[in-house]
Amino acid sequence: FIPSRAPASKSALRSHDDSPDPPLTMLIDHHDSYTSSIPPMLSTPPVILPYTVPLEIVNALKPTAIVLSPGPGDVHNPVDTGVSSQILSSGLYDDTPILGICLGHQIICSQLGLEVSQLPSPTHGIAVDVEGEWGGRWMKYNSWCPPSQSVPSGVEVKCESEDGIMGIRSGKWLGCQGHPESIETEVGAKIIGEFESMFEGEGTVEAATQQQQQHRQVSAGETYTAAQKSFDYNDQFEFFKKLNERHENTFILDSNTDNKYSPNDRYSYVGFAEKLYDEGDILLNLNLEKSFVGDVDGDFKGGYVGYLNYEYKKFCRDGSNLSPDITVLKQAITTLRGRGDERRCNILENYLKELEGEREEEKRGEGGEEEEEMGCFGEVRNWVVFDHELNKLSAVTLDTHADGEWFKEVEEILDEENVKEVGGVSYDGEPSFSYRIDPSQYKEDISTIKSEIKKGETYEICLTNRLQFSCPPSSPRFGLSVFSNLRKINPAPYSCYFNYMNKEIACSSPERFIKISDGVAESKPIKGTIGRGATPEEDLINKQKLKNSVKDKAENVMIADLVRSDFSRVCTSVKVDELYAIESYETVHQMVSKVTGELGRGRTEEFIKATFPGGSMTGAPKRRSMRIIEGLEKRERGVYSGGIGWLGYDGSASLNMVIRTVVVDKATGLGEIGCGGAITGLSDVEEEWEEVRIKAERGIKAVKQAWSGTKESGGGTEGGGGKEATKKRRWRDRVGVLRAVLNIK
Numbered sequence: 001f002i003p004s005r006a007p008a009s010k011s012a013l014r015s016h017d018d019s020p021d022p023p024l025t026m027l028i029d030h031h032d033s034y035t036s037s038i039p040p041m042l043s044t045p046p047v048i049l050p051y052t053v054p055l056e057i058v059n060a061l062k063p064t065a066i067v068l069s070p071g072p073g074d075v076h077n078p079v080d081t082g083v084s085s086q087i088l089s090s091g092l093y094d095d096t097p098i099l100g101i102c103l104g105h106q107i108i109c110s111q112l113g114l115e116v117s118q119l120p121s122p123t124h125g126i127a128v129d130v131e132g133e134w135g136g137r138w139m140k141y142n143s144w145c146p147p148s149q150s151v152p153s154g155v156e157v158k159c160e161s162e163d164g165i166m167g168i169r170s171g172k173w174l175g176c177q178g179h180p181e182s183i184e185t186e187v188g189a190k191i192i193g194e195f196e197s198m199f200e201g202e203g204t205v206e207a208a209t210q211q212q213q214q215h216r217q218v219s220a221g222e223t224y225t226a227a228q229k230s231f232d233y234n235d236q237f238e239f240f241k242k243l244n245e246r247h248e249n250t251f252i253l254d255s256n257t258d259n260k261y262s263p264n265d266r267y268s269y270v271g272f273a274e275k276l277y278d279e280g281d282i283l284l285n286l287n288l289e290k291s292f293v294g295d296v297d298g299d300f301k302g303g304y305v306g307y308l309n310y311e312y313k314k315f316c317r318d319g320s321n322l323s324p325d326i327t328v329l330k331q332a333i334t335t336l337r338g339r340g341d342e343r344r345c346n347i348l349e350n351y352l353k354e355l356e357g358e359r360e361e362e363k364r365g366e367g368g369e370e371e372e373e374m375g376c377f378g379e380v381r382n383w384v385v386f387d388h389e390l391n392k393l394s395a396v397t398l399d400t401h402a403d404g405e406w407f408k409e410v411e412e413i414l415d416e417e418n419v420k421e422v423g424g425v426s427y428d429g430e431p432s433f434s435y436r437i438d439p440s441q442y443k444e445d446i447s448t449i450k451s452e453i454k455k456g457e458t459y460e461i462c463l464t465n466r467l468q469f470s471c472p473p474s475s476p477r478f479g480l481s482v483f484s485n486l487r488k489i490n491p492a493p494y495s496c497y498f499n500y501m502n503k504e505i506a507c508s509s510p511e512r513f514i515k516i517s518d519g520v521a522e523s524k525p526i527k528g529t530i531g532r533g534a535t536p537e538e539d540l541i542n543k544q545k546l547k548n549s550v551k552d553k554a555e556n557v558m559i560a561d562l563v564r565s566d567f568s569r570v571c572t573s574v575k576v577d578e579l580y581a582i583e584s585y586e587t588v589h590q591m592v593s594k595v596t597g598e599l600g601r602g603r604t605e606e607f608i609k610a611t612f613p614g615g616s617m618t619g620a621p622k623r624r625s626m627r628i629i630e631g632l633e634k635r636e637r638g639v640y641s642g643g644i645g646w647l648g649y650d651g652s653a654s655l656n657m658v659i660r661t662v663v664v665d666k667a668t669g670l671g672e673i674g675c676g677g678a679i680t681g682l683s684d685v686e687e688e689w690e691e692v693r694i695k696a697e698r699g700i701k702a703v704k705q706a707w708s709g710t711k712e713s714g715g716g717t718e719g720g721g722g723k724e725a726t727k728k729r730r731w732r733d734r735v736g737v738l739r740a741v742l743n744i745k
């Protein structure tokens with residue numbers, strides 16, 4: 001991994017104005033997943049620059065204070081320290097207030113001549129009580145640390161722990177090994193206060209301007225409305241099965257599945273897509289900026305229902321193959337423009353142009369892009385919402401002039417007899433499952449990750465595997481039978497089934513990736529898993545074990561902190577409403593945190609691109625961890641690890657985290673169950689493997705039940721009558737032929 005370092009030409013540095021510059025706090029971002037949580041702590045809002053900018057650009061901008069962010073990697077490696085070490089060694093900033101955090105602290109210590117060494121057994125996500133002037137509770141995400149040692153005169157040790165020197169000050173340079181921006185650090189504000197006291201009062205006007213800018217509201221777009229008719233009916237799955245007989249590209253977002261352990265979501269939705277969007281940057285083609293006027297049940301008011309594959313990351317800030325420098329620079333330019341700082345704005349604009357030109361060259365050099373599936377969203381104008389609190393079904397349509405056609409169809413469906421169960425259909429033999437990455441290799445990969453963590457390359461990684469199986473021959477919509485079982489044996493609030501194009505997705509996810517409602521964004525990352533106990537006593541013990549587990553809390557807070565930082569890129573008032581809460585499901589207890597932030601309206605696409613893929617499926621820091629994942633997993637993850645749900649025309653949204661999910665490719669008859677878990681420095685190889693097995697267990701069981709025709713399979717179509725059913729049967733035969741051609745069993 002080599003960050004680009006474009007040379008700055010003379011034209012980039014040309015200045016147009018000789019009037020004195022206003023003060024400027026510069027934050028150098030080492031592509032860490034926590035960097036964006038730093039600006040909200042500063043009363044002087046910084047301009048963020050990537051650590052790959054050339055020193056000439058930094059010099060030309062004349063910063064009056066600098067923050068060096070945390071980051072992955074090794075302080076002795078110039079590729080990891082980038083412009084930060086050049087700033088310190090240039091001699092130009094000896095009298096500039098500089099605050100280094102974690103990697104930034106290590107860079108400052110190195111420059112001051114201190115040794116920085118690798119910790120024998122590093123821990124990440126565990127807060128420690130630190131002694132000294134800056135003593136108190138500090139969160140650590142580091143593998144390296146300056147050991148306690150004698151320091152040169154003029155250098156003051158501010159706090160120490162068993163690991164070594166946790167805080168220093170030398171003139172106007174401050175360094176802290178812990179993370180002041182973490183939710184679990186108590187003393188963050190104190191260090192920031194000491195840093196800012198060196199240039200107090202200089203940035204108050206700027207603060208006001210930036211604050212305004214962050215609250216930017218996109219003006220309301222075109223308005224639209226809907227009509228609704230309600231019925232006394234509450235079986236969303238029966239309704240879905242009948243609708244599925246009549247339409248192509250159907251879905252059920254099945255939120256209420258009688259989970260006796262944890263709350264369900266209030267609404268379920270059933271419908272079909274009228275137009276599918278599955279190419280390129282899917283979100284670009286969706287209209288998410290309208291305003292809804294009216295009163296219909298549910299949070300979804302029409303728009304798009306579907307999924308983003310993990311590979312959609314390519315269009316997002318952290319996952320793009322191009323370095324995120326361009327996004328960061330564009331933001332810096334907007335900030336400077338907002339402040340009327342023309343001179344600095346010009347410097348960055350010229351540099352950005354050069355960088356973009358270079359990237360075009362790189363792209364041309366790369367040749368043709370390989371085709372990857374990015375996901376699929378279907379436009380939905382007619383749907384049914386089930387309110388599980390009031391036990392009613394409402395048919396909703398956006399085609400308000402269409403003479404109640406949709407309402408008539410819904411009535412017809414309600415009058416129809418239920419689709420007959422397929423319970424009786426059992427297929428010969430039984431499914432055989434194989435892991436895509438065999439267990440011994442997977443365990444080796446866990447060890448590899450542990451050694452990357454030791455080197456400081458990553459703090460935590462969500463490693464995954466896939467269980468693969470072939471569906472029985474001539475079993476179209478086998479996935480529906482699987483789902484029909486899965487929803488009973490693994491009820492979860494973000495369950496769903498999709499029958500879009502060539503895919504069936506049977507999902508029983510307990511995890512919310514994002515929700516956007518009334519301009520407020522929310523995420524509920526899950527990290528920390530333990531199996532249920534065999535007896536009520538054992539179950540309670542397991543739950544307590546998870547609640548008190550140092551390792552699981554570490555796993556969880558690392559991602560909660562990551563999500564806070566992702567949110568802070570686009571939201572204000574980012575808060576943690578819950579930390580380390582426990583939710584229980586059929587086979588596992590899960591540790592869940594909840595992060596919220598003020599987003600404002602009309603920013604759904606921007607928000608998703610700033611936060612996708614969800615941190616719980618990548619690890620932290622996200623960017624470097626995703627690279628490591630690619631190296632180990634060596635294949636796309638597909639829908640697994642992405643997000644399924646809806647994106648409203650009105651900008652509201654709800655996407656789950658795609659886990660505990662069976663995906664069937666209808667054309668090939670191949671099925672997959674994704675399963676994985678977070679690896680940290682504290683991970684035990686065998687325990688991690690056991691966790692993967694537990695997570696896959698219900699998916700496997702649902703496939704087996706569908707295969708053997710267990711009574712719980714209520715989702716088949718064999719019994720469906722009428723013209724539609726004949727049409728579907730013919731289509732089914734075609735799949736049979738395809739299988740024969742491809743020689744798939």
Ligand SMILES: C=C(O[C@@H]1C=C(C(=O)O)C=C[C@H]1O)C(=O)O
Nearest residue numbers: 527528529616659675676677678
């Ligand atoms: C990777 C999976 O789950 C993820 C990992 C978890 C963990 O490590 O505890 C918990 C929930 C998910 O974010 C999976 O279920 O396949």
Ligand SMILES: NC(=O)CC[C@H](N)C(=O)O
Nearest residue numbers: 070071102103143144456
């Ligand atoms: N969080 C950080 O900045 C980590 C710094 C460095 N990579 C370490 O592991 O020590």
